Amino acid sequence: MKKQFWIDSILATIFVFSIMWIIFNVTQFKIFDAFDPIGEALDDMDITDVAFSNLREDPLPDTNIVVVNIGYLNRAELAHEISIINKYDPKIVGVDIFFDGLKSDTLGDVFLSNVLDEVDSLVLVSELLQTPQFAIEHPGDDYFDSLHTSHPIFGGGAYHGFANLFTDAETQEDFKTCRAFPPQRKVKKESNEAFAVKIAQLYAPQKASNFLERGNASEVINYRGNIIDPFTRTDYPNRFYALDVDDVLKENFVPGLIKDKIVLFGYMGKDFFDTSWDDKFFTPLNKKYAGKTNPDMYGVVVHANIISMILNEDYVNDLNDKEGFGIVLAILICFVNVVLFSYIYYRLPDWYDGITKTIQLLEIGLILFVIVMVFSAYSFKLNLVITLAAIALAGDALEVYYGVVKNIFNKEKRKQLFTIKRKAV
Incomplete structure (x- = not known):
């Protein structure tokens, strides 16, 4: 009996993971589209968002970085804004905007080109692109075949860095x-930062x-x-010093704010009181981290x-899963649960549902608590999604295993299932 108990526990654990695989693959076919609003709300949430939004101590401002709003300035006005900042000797100037083509305002283009050339260390944005054919041949986002940059007359001696960020959005409005x-990322065979x-x-x-050596x-x-x-x-205090359009044009700042600093130019609305969603993202700092809300942070x-x-x-x-540690942990915890639940199934059948559900709730709550606290204290992300799914399924899947799967392979049980006793007259 003991040998059969352990065999059943192993087979039941395999059955739990088989159910997980089936559920995952079935959902890929969008069969449950009726539940999409719920799924989308939860999909946009990560449990560690709670740590970002509520548990971490307020950080001190980062005095190395100043963010400057470009608003709706035309190229001549933007050139004037950059020239004002540049005369206060920033160490690096980064411009998070593309200058596509030339405008009818030729003088504005020339002025901007000259001002950018005067910046000692200038970084302009680029964009990684995949042609449709290349995307088919190289699925994923590891390789690209072209790079979108500004017109060559702007920042001829500038460095470039791609501005692509990971989101599921297909358009700016999403x-x-x-x-x-x-x-x-690589563009053909050349590496780009x-x-x-x-x-x-x-x-x-x-x-x-040191950062790039992490190899992620x-x-x-x-x-x-x-x-x-x-x-x-958000509930966070200001982390970065920021200058609005008028602050720069009227030089309403102290020179020490700019000297030897990193200055980033980017769009942040018409002014800081604008509610524009253009180039704006939802981040873990958002006070409302599940469901519909307003975006909280501009791209720059x-x-x-x-x-x-x-x-x-x-x-x-995060939990390095290159060696399959996360899967091994999920299998181990699932097996322990199956053994415990099997014992309850045979010894306390009348209490099975109540006890197993209580254990599952306690385990899931404890793991979520540990994930949040470890992330909050050590910035270490425990990716235990498979473990949580295995715990959630173990109780009910075990009943199916013992009540259906195991009985299918028993001749007497199959006979009971397909034999209908006639009622005595």
């Missing part, structure tokens, strides 16, 4: 949640080198704050958070 970014990484390389080469294809952004937030989309501030993370060497590490 719900864009940004939690991670690609540090490097992300916009924020390229700026960090110029500002602190050794720290940027995707890095979780360790968000530490936002700019001025008049609509309180996302880049500022990445730069700050690299300069402070304050990364998010």
Whole structure:
């Protein structure tokens, strides 16, 4: 009996993971589209968002980075804004905007071109692109065949870094949640760095080198704050000093704010009180981290958070699953649950549902608590989704195994299932 008990426990564990595989593959066919609103709301949430939004201590401002709003300035006006900042000797200037083609305002283009050429260390954005045929031949986001850059007359001596961020959005108007970014990607065979990484390389080469040596294809952004937030989309204090359009044009700032600093130019609405959603993302700092809400961070501030993370060497590490550790842990915990639940199934059948559901709730609650606290304290992300799914399915799947699967292979049980006794007259 003991031998059969352990055999059943092993087979039942395999059955639980088989159910998980079936559920995953069935959902790929969108059979449950009626539940999409619920799924989308939860899909945009990560349990570690709770740590970002509520548990972490308020960070101090990062004085190495200043963010400047370009608003709706035309090229001549933008050139004037950049020239004002440049005369106060920033160490690096990053411009998060494309200058596609030439405008009818030729003087504006020439003025902007000359001003950009005067910046000692200038980084302009580029965009990784895949042609349709290349995307078919190389699925995924690891390789690209072309690079979108500004017109050649702008920043001829500038460095470039791609501004692509990881989101599920297909258009600017879609719900864009940004939690991670690609540090490097190849365009054909040439390696290219992300916009924020390229700026960090110029500002602190050794720290940027240490970051790239981590060798991660995707890095979780360790968000530490936002700019001025008049609509309180987040509970965080200002992490980055920011200058609005008028602040720069009227030179309403102290020179020390700019000297030897990283200055990022980017769109942040007409002004800081604009509610525009253009180039704006949902991040883990958002107070409302599940369901519908308003985006809380402009793209240029996302880049500022990445730069700050690299300069402070304050990364998010996660459970390295290259050796299958996460799967092994899920199998082990699932097997322990199956053994325990099997014992309850045979010894306390009348109590089975109540006891197993209670154990499952306690286990899931404990694991979620540990995930949040470990992330909050150590910036370490425990990816235990498979473990949680196995725990959630173990109780009911075990009943199916003992009540259906096992009985199918028993001749007497099959006979009972297909034999209908006639009622005595």
